Amino acid sequence: MDRILDLAHRLARYGAWAGGALVILAAFVIGLDIVVRKLFVLAFGGAAELSGYVLAISSSWALALALLDRAHIRIDSLYVHLPVRACAALDVLGLMVMLGFAALLTWHGWNVFHQSFNLGSRAVTAIATPLAYPQFLWLVGLAYFALVTLLLLLRACHALVTGDIATVQRIAGSRTGQQDLEEELESLRRRAEPAEDRP
Amino acid sequence: MIWVTVAMLMALLALSIPIAAALAALGLSLDYLYSWMPLRLALGEMSWGVSTDFILFAIPLFVLLGELLLRSGIAERMYAAMSQWLSWLPGGLMHSNIGTCTLFAAVSGSSVATAATIGTVAVGEIDRHGYNERLFLGTIAAGGTLGILIPPSIVMIVYGALTETSIPQLYLAGIIPGLVLAALFMVTVIVACMARPAWGGDKIAVSWGERWRTLPDLVPPLLIFTVVIGSIYTGLATPTESAALGVLMAMALAAWKRRLSWSMLRESCEGTMRTTGMIMLILIAATFLSFAVTSVGIGNQVTELITESGLTPIQTMWMIVALYLVLGMFMESLSMMIATVPIITPVVINMGYDPVWFGVLMMLLLETALVTPPVGLNLFIVQGVRPRGQIRDVMIGSLPFVVTLLAMIVLLMLVPDLALWLPRIAG
Numbered sequence: 257m258d259r260i261l262d263l264a265h266r267l268a269r270y271g272a273w274a275g276g277a278l279v280i281l282a283a284f285v286i287g288l289d290i291v292v293r294k295l296f297v298l299a300f301g302g303a304a305e306l307s308g309y310v311l312a313i314s315s316s317w318a319l320a321l322a323l324l325d326r327a328h329i330r331i332d333s334l335y336v337h338l339p340v341r342a343c344a345a346l347d348v349l350g351l352m353v354m355l356g357f358a359a360l361l362t363w364h365g366w367n368v369f370h371q372s373f374n375l376g377s378r379a380v381t382a383i384a385t386p387l388a389y390p391q392f393l394w395l396v397g398l399a400y401f402a403l404v405t406l407l408l409l410l411r412a413c414h415a416l417v418t419g420d421i422a423t424v425q426r427i428a429g430s431r432t433g434q435q436d437l438e439e440e441l442e443s444l445r446r447r448a449e450p451a452e453d454r455p
Numbered sequence: 456m457i458w459v460t461v462a463m464l465m466a467l468l469a470l471s472i473p474i475a476a477a478l479a480a481l482g483l484s485l486d487y488l489y490s491w492m493p494l495r496l497a498l499g500e501m502s503w504g505v506s507t508d509f510i511l512f513a514i515p516l517f518v519l520l521g522e523l524l525l526r527s528g529i530a531e532r533m534y535a536a537m538s539q540w541l542s543w544l545p546g547g548l549m550h551s552n553i554g555t556c557t558l559f560a561a562v563s564g565s566s567v568a569t570a571a572t573i574g575t576v577a578v579g580e581i582d583r584h585g586y587n588e589r590l591f592l593g594t595i596a597a598g599g600t601l602g603i604l605i606p607p608s609i610v611m612i613v614y615g616a617l618t619e620t621s622i623p624q625l626y627l628a629g630i631i632p633g634l635v636l637a638a639l640f641m642v643t644v645i646v647a648c649m650a651r652p653a654w655g656g657d658k659i660a661v662s663w664g665e666r667w668r669t670l671p672d673l674v675p676p677l678l679i680f681t682v683v684i685g686s687i688y689t690g691l692a693t694p695t696e697s698a699a700l701g702v703l704m705a706m707a708l709a710a711w712k713r714r715l716s717w718s719m720l721r722e723s724c725e726g727t728m729r730t731t732g733m734i735m736l737i738l739i740a741a742t743f744l745s746f747a748v749t750s751v752g753i754g755n756q757v758t759e760l761i762t763e764s765g766l767t768p769i770q771t772m773w774m775i776v777a778l779y780l781v782l783g784m785f786m787e788s789l790s791m792m793i794a795t796v797p798i799i800t801p802v803v804i805n806m807g808y809d810p811v812w813f814g815v816l817m818m819l820l821l822e823t824a825l826v827t828p829p830v831g832l833n834l835f836i837v838q839g840v841r842p843r844g845q846i847r848d849v850m851i852g853s854l855p856f857v858v859t860l861l862a863m864i865v866l867l868m869l870v871p872d873l874a875l876w877l878p879r880i881a882g
Contacts, residue, residue, distance in 0.1 A: 269725060272732075276724020279515045280706075286699035290692055307695070308507035311735075314515065315506060318732030327729045328473040328736065333785045333830055335471040346471050353467075353476040357740070360479070364499030394506065430471055 257411055261324075261427070264404050268321035271397070275314030282310045302383045309390035316397025320404040323354070332430045344412075344421045347428040351409040358402035365391075365398045456489060457756050460748070464794070474790040475736040482744035489751040494743075501746065502739045509695055510622070511738065513612050515731040516698035517564035520679075520705050522723040524562060525572055527709035529675050533558060534576045536669035542659040545652075546644035548580050549594040553644070556598030557637040558673065561680040562701070563602055564609035566788075566825055570599025570833045574840035587654035590647055592841070593852030596833040597640055597859070600822035604815070605633035607683055607698065610789060613738070614817060617745070617793065618800045620810040622694040623687050627881055628815045628874040635873065636819075636863050643859045679704050688881065737793055745797030758802050768806040775799060776820065776864060783824025787832060792821060815874040816867055823860045826853045 282303075289303035322328055330350065335343060371377070372387040379385040408427060415423035463484060467477035486494040505511070524530065534555045541550040552573060559569050574595045581591050603610040606626035615622040648655035683701040686692040692700060709715040748754055761771055782791055796817070803813050825833040828850045838846045867873055 272725050272728035273721055275728045275731075276519070276720075279519060279727065280702070280720075280724075282512070283516060283519075283699040283702040286696050287703050290686075290696055290700070294691065304509040304695075307512045308509050311508070311512045311515065312503065312506035314728060315731050315735035318728035319736055321725075322729050322732040322736070325729055327733045328475060329733060329787055329790055330471045330473050331468045331786060331790070331830075332471055334469045349470060350472045350476065353472050353480055357476045357479040360483075360495070360498065361502060361739070364495075365502065366499075368499040368503050390507075391503065394503070 257407075257414070261407060261411060264320070264407060265324045268317075268324055268400075268404065271317035271400070272321045275317045278310045278314050282307045302381070305379060305381050305383060305385065309385070309394075313390060313393045313397065316394045316401065319358075319397060319401035323401065323404060323408065326429065326431050328354070330430045335430055340421050340425070343429065344416055344424040347424050347430070348409070348412050348416055351405060351412055351428055355402065355405045355409055358398070358405045362395070362398045362402045365395045369395045456751070456753055457760065459488075460485065460753055468786075474787075474794070475733075475740040478737065478740035478744045478794060482740065482747040485744075485747040485751050485753070490747070494747050494750055497746065498743055501743055505739050505742050506735065508616065509693075510612065510616050511735070513607075513695040513698040514609055514734055515727055516695070516702050517607055517609050517612075518730045519723060519727040520698065520701045521563045521565055521568045522726050523702070523705040523709055524676075524679075525568065526719050526723060527705070527712050527714040529708065529712070530555070530559065530572045531576050532669075532672035533676060534573065536672040538659060539661050539666045539669050542661060544641070544645060545648040546590075546641075546655050547584060547586070547659055548577070548656070549586065549591055549644045549648075550641055552577050552591070552594040553598040553637055553640045556595070556601050557605065557633070558676050560601040560603075560605040560633065562607075562676045562683070564607045564612070566600045566602035566822065567832055567836055569602035570595055570836045571840065573599060574837050578840050578842070584656040584659065586656035587651070587852075588844070589848045589852030590644070590654055590855070591852070592837050592849045593854070593856050594640065594644060595840075596826050596831075596837045596849060596853045597856030598637070599833050599836070600825045600860075601633055601637060603821060604629050604636065604818045606630065607694075607701070608818070609734075610792065610818065610821060611814060612694065613734070613789070614792065614796060614814050616738075617741070617796050618810055618814070620814055624811045624878045625814045626684065626687070626694070627878040628811050629818060631877055632815055632819070632863065632867060632873050635866075636860070639859050639863060640856060643855050647855060675708050679708070734789070737790060741793045741797065744794075748798055754798060754801055757798060758805055761802060761806075768808070771806060772803070772808070772868065775803070776816070776868070779817075779820040780823060780827070780861075783820060784827045785830050786824065787830065788821040788824040791824060792817060809871070809875060811878060812867075812871050812874050816864065819860060819864050819867060823857060823864070826857055826860070 286303045286307060335346060369388060369391040372391055377387045379387055412424050412428045460481070464481055467480060483495060534551060537554045538548055538551040541554045542548050544550045556569050556573050559573060563569050577595055581588050606629050608629065611625045611629065612622055614620065615625050679701055682704050683697045686697045686700055687694055706715065766774065800810060800813065804810055825831050828834060834846065834849050834853060838849045
């Protein structure tokens with residue numbers, strides 16, 4: 257089970273890299289679009305439309321990573337004052353509600369894709385993109401998010417039932433500000449190091 | 456219906472359900488309880504619509520811009536230059552903290568990134584120069600909040616997208632209040648250090664030669680600011696396109712500083728996408744919730760409630776401000792705004808207020824939320840960059856600046872033109 261989660265985490269990270277690469281690529285395309293428009297007074301167009309697809313695809317691929325890294329924000333004003341067992345129960349409850357939302361999004365995302373696919377819908381733009389393509393990639397991200405949420409919920413439930421509270425905390429606990437910071441600091445320190453030997 | 460909704464929202468949030476799932480659950484509950492047709496059928500098209508909104512593409516771009524700047528070492532050099540120029544004031548380096556935050560705010564769209572970056576560079580200086588530690592930490596936490604007020608600003612983009620307010624106008628409106636607030640923060644430091652000279656630490660050696668020599672280090676951030684903001688107002692680019700230009704510029708600068716590498720890019724991408732995924736999921740849920748709230752008529756009920764209360768618009772506005780100040784103590788700022796703005800803004804516009812002005816007021820309220828305990832993200836960030844000590848120090852040190860923020864809020868309420876003058880003469 258843990259091995260599957262590790263694999264899922266690695267896959268989610270690749271998804272985020274790919275998403276980030278798409279965003280950088282879109283930045284270049286937008287830059288090119290501006291230059292072409294300014295210099296040649298030519299409406300090359302399409303950059304905005306394609307960037308929209310990039311946003312949808314890259315953010316849907318990032319949902320699972322955000323979940324695994326516990327980056328989805330939770331209000332922990334009350335949470336931090338509760339005993340650890342209650343926190344663990346809330347962690348599982350949070351995952352359940354998240355699963356409901358993820359499954360619903362995937363289901364409705366499927367409907368959107370299915371309809372575009374059947375009707376062969378095209379965007380009402382100059383490129384007339386067949387919408388089923390970007391929607392399929394978006395749907396993959398949503399479905400992966402739902403799948404990972406399910407896996408995480410199963411693992412957390414198992415840990416809760418067997419009384420392994422530490423594991424629930426580790427995979428599903430709310431990140432307190434402190435934890436965030438330690439990671440932020442760690443990465444800042446790593447970045448600062450090469451700066452030390454600068455003249 | 457209003458009270459049931461508020462109670463459900465409070466319960467979901469208190470249970471520490473992830474914000475996105477909580478907002479979606481609330482929207483669905485309203486759908487099942489009060490709607491005569493199934494609103495959830497629109498969820499698919501709505502999610503696709505939000506996810507492909509070109510305006511929102513600015514979010515990953517600005518997050519990426521921040522990540523790139525953080526990793527390219529530009530901030531350390533900015534700080535060194537600022538300390539040459541500002542540390543002669545009573546309070547010394549505390550002014551450099553605020554000055555560097557202001558300048559960093561002009562390239563970064565996030566308050567947390569601003570506080571984290573400047574904080575890391577600055578905390579080492581406390582002992583070296585014998586400053587009052589609490590006040591010094593307060594300048595970083597408070598100065599960092601300028602990130603969302605001074606353009607570019609991720610939070611303003613989200614506000615603009617949710618309320619259909621022009622983002623270029625919001626950016627323009629944020630500039631003067633941002634500079635005034637930075638000046639007020641500095642005045643706060645000067646007043647404190649005049650009253651208690653020991654707090655100000657010892658003098659820093661500066662020379663005109665050194666000042667001129669470090670001046671070029673202020674150029675990279677100014678260059679990015681000019682490209683991002685300049686391209687919008689010369690009509691060269693839309694706000695989203697300008698963010699793309701900013702990213703290309705930051706990559707060029709990082710390459711020039713020889714900090715651009717595959718591992719740096721990979722880390723930047725990962726950080727960017729994690730934040731983007733989190734924000735986009737909340738936005739999808741919030742859009743559905745706001746659709747549900749409008750469809751079942753809660754928006755109208757809130758408006759009626761306020762009309763029947765017999766309060767004048769100005770009294771209502773004070774009530775709204777008070778509400779946000781209290782909420783801000785307990786909620787994370789971005790989610791607080793996303794959860795409330797779809798309900799509050801129509802009411803505010805109905806009363807005749809300018810959505811651009813309200814947007815700037817909202818930024819100030821969110822800034823206050825970032826530094827008011829017990830939940831204030833910037834307090835946690837600054838505490839995190841310290842090698843030792845209790846969070847209490849940061850909280851106490853930030854209090855004078857909370858007072859300054861409140862003064863700024865009052866000032867903006869009394870003189871709306873602080874925000875509205877620049878957009879008016881420009882447009």
